[in-house]
Amino acid sequence: MKFNSTKVNINKEQYVSNIALIIIIFVIFGILILLVPQFLNYGFFSELLKRSSELIILAVGVTIVFISGGFDLTFGSIMALSGIVCGTLYNTGLTFPISFLIGILSGLLASFINALLIIKLRFEPIIISLAMMQVVRSVIYGITGGKTVVGFPESFINMSEISVFGIPLIFLIAIFVAIICSLFLTKTVVGRYIYAMGGNERAASITGIRTDRIKYFVYLLNGFLASFGGLIFASRANSVPPNTGLNVPLEVITAVIIGGTLISGGVGSILGSFLGIFIMVLLLNSFNILGINPFWNLIFVGVIMILVIGRERLNTIFSKIIPRKKFLKLIRK
Amino acid sequence: MRRSFNKNTFLNKFFINIADKAIFILLILIILIFSITIEGFFSINNFNNISRQIAVIGIISVGITLAIISGGIDLSVGSIMALSVSLGGVGITEGLPLYSVYLIILVTGIILGSINGFLITRLNIKEIIVTLGTLNIYRGAAIIITKGIWVTGIPSAYLFIGEGYMPILLFSVVSIILIIITKYTIFGINLYAIGGNEQSSIFSGVPTIKYKMYVYMLCGFFSALAGIVFIGRSGFVQPQVGVGYEFSAITAVVIGGTSIAGGNGSITRTILGSILMGILLVGLTMLGINPIWEDAITGILLLLAIFIDSLRFRLKERGLKNYEIQLYES
Numbered sequence: 001m002k003f004n005s006t007k008v009n010i011n012k013e014q015y016v017s018n019i020a021l022i023i024i025i026f027v028i029f030g031i032l033i034l035l036v037p038q039f040l041n042y043g044f045f046s047e048l049l050k051r052s053s054e055l056i057i058l059a060v061g062v063t064i065v066f067i068s069g070g071f072d073l074t075f076g077s078i079m080a081l082s083g084i085v086c087g088t089l090y091n092t093g094l095t096f097p098i099s100f101l102i103g104i105l106s107g108l109l110a111s112f113i114n115a116l117l118i119i120k121l122r123f124e125p126i127i128i129s130l131a132m133m134q135v136v137r138s139v140i141y142g143i144t145g146g147k148t149v150v151g152f153p154e155s156f157i158n159m160s161e162i163s164v165f166g167i168p169l170i171f172l173i174a175i176f177v178a179i180i181c182s183l184f185l186t187k188t189v190v191g192r193y194i195y196a197m198g199g200n201e202r203a204a205s206i207t208g209i210r211t212d213r214i215k216y217f218v219y220l221l222n223g224f225l226a227s228f229g230g231l232i233f234a235s236r237a238n239s240v241p242p243n244t245g246l247n248v249p250l251e252v253i254t255a256v257i258i259g260g261t262l263i264s265g266g267v268g269s270i271l272g273s274f275l276g277i278f279i280m281v282l283l284l285n286s287f288n289i290l291g292i293n294p295f296w297n298l299i300f301v302g303v304i305m306i307l308v309i310g311r312e313r314l315n316t317i318f319s320k321i322i323p324r325k326k327f328l329k330l331i332r333k
Numbered sequence: 334m335r336r337s338f339n340k341n342t343f344l345n346k347f348f349i350n351i352a353d354k355a356i357f358i359l360l361i362l363i364i365l366i367f368s369i370t371i372e373g374f375f376s377i378n379n380f381n382n383i384s385r386q387i388a389v390i391g392i393i394s395v396g397i398t399l400a401i402i403s404g405g406i407d408l409s410v411g412s413i414m415a416l417s418v419s420l421g422g423v424g425i426t427e428g429l430p431l432y433s434v435y436l437i438i439l440v441t442g443i444i445l446g447s448i449n450g451f452l453i454t455r456l457n458i459k460e461i462i463v464t465l466g467t468l469n470i471y472r473g474a475a476i477i478i479t480k481g482i483w484v485t486g487i488p489s490a491y492l493f494i495g496e497g498y499m500p501i502l503l504f505s506v507v508s509i510i511l512i513i514i515t516k517y518t519i520f521g522i523n524l525y526a527i528g529g530n531e532q533s534s535i536f537s538g539v540p541t542i543k544y545k546m547y548v549y550m551l552c553g554f555f556s557a558l559a560g561i562v563f564i565g566r567s568g569f570v571q572p573q574v575g576v577g578y579e580f581s582a583i584t585a586v587v588i589g590g591t592s593i594a595g596g597n598g599s600i601t602r603t604i605l606g607s608i609l610m611g612i613l614l615v616g617l618t619m620l621g622i623n624p625i626w627e628d629a630i631t632g633i634l635l636l637l638a639i640f641i642d643s644l645r646f647r648l649k650e651r652g653l654k655n656y657e658i659q660l661y662e663s
Contacts, residue, residue: 117636121643126461127406127583127593131635134580138629146625250469263462295481298473302466309466310456 017260021275028282036289046168050160050236052281053174054079054229056274058252059259060181061225063273066256067185068218069198069265073129074114075226075252076245077136082107082227083234083244084140087149096153104227110136111223115216133249140242148241152234160236170232177225182270194218198265247298254305255280263309355641356590356605363609367616374619381498385566387611388500389559391604394582395511396555398603399548401586402515404528404595405460407549409449410556410582411575412471417441418560419475422484422570431490438557445471446553450546468579475572484570495565503562507555512600520544528595577628584631585610588638592646610634 033040058075065072086103090096114132118125162169185191197204197211205211234240259276261268284297368375393410400407421438429437445467452463493499515521526534527541535541556575564570583593589606591598613634614627 117639121639123639123643124461124593128636128639130580131632131639134577134628135632135636138626138632141625142623142629247469250465263459293477295473295476298469298476300473302468302470302473306452306456306458306463306466309458309462310452 018269018272018275021259021272021279025275025278025282028279028286032282032286032289036286042166046163046166048281048285049171050168051285052277053168053170054232054236055248055252055255055277055281056174057177057225057229057232058248059256059273059277060178060270061222062252062256063259063261063268063270064181064185064194065218065222066261066263067198067265067268068194068214069201070118070215070218071125071129071263072114072219072222073126073249074111074132074136075222075229076248077133077140078107078110078223078226079230079233079248080140080240080242080244081110081136082230083240084144084149084242086231087152087234087240088143090153091149091151096156100231103231104224107223107227107230108220111219111226112216114223115219118219119212119215144242146242148239150239152238156235157238160232170236173232177228178270178274185270190214190217195266198267200266247301250298250301250305251280251284252277254301254308257305257308356588356602356609359588360605360609360612363612363616367612367619371616371619374616379615383611383615384498384501385495386615387607388504389563389566390578390581390585390610391504391607392507392555392559392562393578394585394603394607395508395600396552397579397582398586398591398598398600399511399515399524400460400552401583401591401593402528402595402598403524403545403548404531405453405545405548406464406583406593407446407449407552408461408464408579409445409467409471410552411578411580412468412475413442413445413553413556414560414563414575414578415572416445416471416475416478417557418564418570418574419479419572421560421564422479425487425491425570426484431488434491435561438561439554442553442555442557442560443550444553446550446556447546449553450549453549454542454545472572472576479570479572481572485568487564487568487570492565492568495562495567500562500566503558507558508600508604515600520547524548525596528597530596580628580635581610581631582607584635584638587642588634590642592642593639 038044058079062072062075082103085106086099089099089102094102110132114129117123117128117132121128160168160170164172185194193204193209193214196207197209197214201211230240230244233244255276256268256273257263257276258279259269259272259274261273280301283300287294287297287300364375373379393414397407397410417438420441421434424434424437449464449467452458452467453460456463494503515524523534523539523544526537526539527544531541559578560574563574585606586598586603587593587606588609589598589602589604591602591606610631613630617627617630618624
């Protein structure tokens with residue numbers, strides 16, 4: 001009975017927070033339209049959707065890692081790695097599909113090493129992924145010599161220009177990925193295992209879930225999505241500078257946390273992260289439009305991240321305090 | 334039944350000893366390898382050069398050691414350095430006297446550190462998340478304050494602190510003070526207690542919140558101090574100073590043998606760790622390796638240090654198990 005009630009509560013909380021996020025998006029949108037009338041332009045709007053598409057794909061992977069109770073910072077570097085490997089291989093004369101595949105494989109390899117270290121060393125994933133992030137970034141500079149990779153084939157670049165029913169194709173791809181992963185998380189056994197593992201890893205492993213395998217799977221999925229997102233970025237931006245995705249980890253993690261996913265694991269939804277990314281993209285681009293120094297972005301995202309996480313902690317503290325008060329009341333009676 | 338000699342525990346002890354002394358072995362090995370392969374490596378001139386290289390990272394990493402011993406971490410050290418140095422740069426262009434510029438830099442460092450401490454202790458957010466946020470906030474603030482412009486043409490009075498034996502002298506003074514603090518003061522000893530088990534140290538009456546505030550303020554202070562040495566050494570101020578320094582500092586701490594889980598480790602280990610890092614980086618530059626790979630090498634070194642750390646932890650765990658078996662069987 002009690003178990004049921006808590007489950008309902010969590011679902012209800014997520015539902016409420018998602019509705020709140022949608023309201024926030026509309027409010028921001030309204031304010032921006034009032035301040036900058038050209039915001040309603042179709043071209044501008046589709047540009048916004050295109051920009052958010054790769055971030056959505058990254059956020060899906062990160063959400064799954066967070067739900068499983070892990071942490072990852074490497075995806076920003078992996079995103080750059082896949083695009084750069086793909087571009088350089090194509091420039092050396094390989095056919096495009098093969099270089100595309102090797103680009104994704106390179107991202108998978110990096111995330112596999114990351115996962116191997118995190119699982120085998122049983123160490124704080126944040127430190128290991130910080131080190132891996134640095135190593136991968138350094139490899140990127142080593143490959144390119146600090147130069148921007150250009151020269152992707154025409155058909156690949158044109159892919160980002162196609163739109164179906166007025167919606168950019170890459171945005172549709174991102175939504176497709178998000179829906180598939182959301183269904184995977186909520187409807188399949190492995191997806192539920194991921195939630196269980198994030199809630200209490202030890203309990204999950206005692207009940208017979210092979211936690212290590214699921215961890216490998218989660219980190220590899222994150223690496224795959226990151227490299228896929230990197231290639232979509234390459235298609236959209238037409239070039240891959242070596243500092244691609246330097247600030248992406250902060251932005252994506254903040255968006256995922258805004259979406260209601262707990263860093264401690266076990267709670268979260270992909271829909272929430274999707275809405276969170278949308279809020280981030282709207283806000284960050286409004287900085288550009290309003291003509292504010294883009295370096296305010298760093299401060300802004302950092303402050304939001306700390307505030308949102310502070311809220312999460314405060315919530316958990318309150319939820320611990322309130323039952324205790326009820327308990328005390330019962331005793332006094 | 335009693336076992337007189339357990340081969341397994343003997344091997345365990347042997348390996349634990351090796352893992353504990355890994356830093357010494359690595360240090361001697363690296364000096365040996367470089368002395369053989371590079372001509373002119375083993376010379377007083379070169380060691381002077383290395384000592385100047387070590388000072389900046391060394392001062393930061395002894396500061397960060399305090400945070401790591403207390404079970405936390407500070408990722409924002411590089412950004413604290415950048416922001417305080419940028420404010421100092423503004424002071425220099427305004428023509429303020431030397432000591433007030435130094436005062437501005439150090440006070441900024443302490444204030445930024447106390448912001449970290451406030452968020453960690455009062456809002457009860459994980460150290461690593463807070464400092465990941467402030468890492469970006471402080472960096473952004475530094476870029477906005479300087480408008481991305483380099484301040485060059487710094488008066489020669491400022492360069493005094495970065496020349497000759499001054500950096501290494503400052504580093505030694507700082508580390509001796511910190512060694513005394515961590516070994517002989519109540520504050521220092523309680524840091525180990527907080528790192529070992531925060532809950533139980535609260536119950537036994539350690540003012541954890543106050544001490545944690547002190548730790549992050551000290552971290553900020555030492556980052557700012559490293560910034561002063563940096564101005565003296567380089568002769569310019571720019572907002573991108575200290576990118577990735579948190580990373581090198583953590584590597585120096587962990588490779589020295591301080592466990593990142595908190596509760597053990599020492600300042601001396603960190604000093605050895607930063608010496609190792611300095612020698613390695615200078616040696617690799619002398620070998621003609623592209624500085625692009627510097628980050629990768631520090632990253633791999635950090636992973637290696639973590640590997641040694643976890644190996645030691647596991648061996649100790651296994652040793653304890655064997656000990657329990659022995660007790661049970663006797």
